[in-house]
Amino acid sequence: MTNFPDAPSGPIRLIAVRDTPLCLAEVYAAVGDDAAGGTAVFVGTVRDHDGGRPVSLLEYSAHPRAGDELRRVAEKTAADFPVRALAAVHRTGPLAVGDIAVIAAVSCPHRAEAFAACARLVEDLKHQVPIWKRQVFADGEEEWVGAC
Numbered sequence: 001m002t003n004f005p006d007a008p009s010g011p012i013r014l015i016a017v018r019d020t021p022l023c024l025a026e027v028y029a030a031v032g033d034d035a036a037g038g039t040a041v042f043v044g045t046v047r048d049h050d051g052g053r054p055v056s057l058l059e060y061s062a063h064p065r066a067g068d069e070l071r072r073v074a075e076k077t078a079a080d081f082p083v084r085a086l087a088a089v090h091r092t093g094p095l096a097v098g099d100i101a102v103i104a105a106v107s108c109p110h111r112a113e114a115f116a117a118c119a120r121l122v123e124d125l126k127h128q129v130p131i132w133k134r135q136v137f138a139d140g141e142e143e144w145v146g147a148c
Contacts, residue, residue, distance in 0.1 A: 011078045011083045011084060011085055011086055012071065012074050012075065012078060012086050012087075013030040013031060013085050013086065013087050014026070014027060014030040014087035014088070014089065015067060015070050015071045015074055015087070015088055015089075016067070016088075016089040016090070017062050017066045017067045017070060017089075017090050017092060017131070018089060018090070018091055018092065019091070019092045019093040020091075021091070021099070021100070022089050022091050022100045022101075022102075022103050024041070024043060024100070024103060026089075027041070027087045027088075027089060027103045027104075027105050028041060028105060030085065030087040030105070031084075031085040031086065031087050031105040031106065031107040032085065032107070033084040033085045033107050035084050035109065036084040036085065036107035036108060036109060036114070037108075037109050037110050037111065038107065038108055038109070038110050038111030038112070038113065038114035038115070039105060039106070039107040039108075039114055040105065040106050040107075040111075040114040040115045040117070040118035040119075041103070041104070041105040041118070042102070042103070042104045042105070042118055042119075042121075042122050043100055043102075043103050044100070044101045044102040044103070044122075045098060045099065045100055045101060046058050046095045046096065046097050046098060046099050046101055047097065048097045050135060050137075053137050053138070053139075054137060054138035054139075055097065055135055055136070055137055055138070056097070056136050056137065056138050057094055057095065057096055057097070057136045058094070058095045058101070058133055058134065058135055058136070059093065059094045059095070059133070059134040059136070060090070060091060060092045060093065060095065060101065060131055060132065060133055060134075061092060061131070061132050061134070062090070062092045062129075062130065062131045062132075063130035063131075065130065066090075066129055066130050066131050069128060069129045069130060070088055070090065070125060070129050072128075073088075073121065073124040073125055073128055073129060074086050074088055074121065076124065077106070077117055077120050077121045077124065080117075080120070081106070081108060081113055081116060081117035081120070082108050082109055082113055083106055083107070083108055083117055084107045084108055084109065085105075085106070085107045086105070086106050086107075086117075086121065087103075087104070087105045087106075088102070088103070088104045088105075088121060088125060089102070089103050089104075090102045090125070090129070090131055092131070102122070102125070104118055104121045104122050104125065105118065106118040106121060126146075131146065132144060132145070132146045133145040133146055
């Protein structure tokens with residue numbers, strides 16, 4: 001587990017890569033800010049299929065520096081948008097269908113900015129943070145996603 005909390009005055013309030021269940025209330029509380037008029041939250045869950053094939057479980061693995069890369073992505077988002085507060089947590093280890101894999105939240109002065117910043121945060125997290133997913137299908141076959 002890697003946690004990288006900032007001082008409450010900084011825009012990046014919570015960054016973590018954890019092997020324990022994620023808590024939506026914790027992430028939402030982290031981005032509360034009286035100057036924010038909009039808060040966007042994304043919750044990524046394990047679905048029961050991929051490409052028409054039934055999925056039985058996922059397992060996420062992270063590079064030891066994944067938390068540092070997540071912080072870098074968060075800092076870039078905070079620099080590019082008028083972010084009042086930002087939080088992002090990603091789960092590692094085995095996850096069942098319905099489990100939460102990632103939560104990202106951003107608060108900004110206005111809703112459009114919050115939506116755009118949260119979308120960027122999630123996309124950059126997915127493409128730039130070294131976290132890999134092993135999908136296990138119902139037939140026992142498996143595949144790695146995001147691994148080079």
